[in-house]
Amino acid sequence: MKSWNELRQLREAAAKEIALRNPDAQAVPGEPRLHVLVCAGTGCTSSSSQLIMEQMNEQLCSRGLDQQIRVIKTGCFGLCQKGPIVAVYPDKIFYCHVKPEDVTEIIEQHFIGGQPVKRLEMNDIDELTQEKNL
Numbered sequence: 001m002k003s004w005n006e007l008r009q010l011r012e013a014a015a016k017e018i019a020l021r022n023p024d025a026q027a028v029p030g031e032p033r034l035h036v037l038v039c040a041g042t043g044c045t046s047s048s049s050q051l052i053m054e055q056m057n058e059q060l061c062s063r064g065l066d067q068q069i070r071v072i073k074t075g076c077f078g079l080c081q082k083g084p085i086v087a088v089y090p091d092k093i094f095y096c097h098v099k100p101e102d103v104t105e106i107i108e109q110h111f112i113g114g115q116p117v118k119r120l121e122m123n124d125i126d127e128l129t130q131e132k133n134l
Helices: 004-019 042-046 049-062 100-112
Strands: 034-039 069-074 086-089 093-095
Touching: 034 049, 042 049, 049 069, 049 100, 093 100
Parallel strands: 034 069
Antiparallel strands: 034 086, 086 093
């Protein structure tokens, strides 16, 4: 980037993408309808978040959904004990303790079927540890 104009153009392009994460977001033709944010922090990466991203991208591509659903590598969400974390926007769904073998279920049930995978959703009681979330 060598000018303010380039920075403005980058900002405008990013604003369209980030707007999807707004709770009142409406689908824009030609833009992805979902953003899938996969944690790439140290804890999540050590628990196979990179493999989760790779499998998700491969399966979305093979199903022809890669233009509708964008998988984005993010930094830490700050919920390391719950990782790997996968957040879906604009649905505002946080999946925790996701494993590579959960990818197909998330795609089929949530992205295609429209029903979140309840057993992976973050809620008041952690399904895996049975601890109360703060």
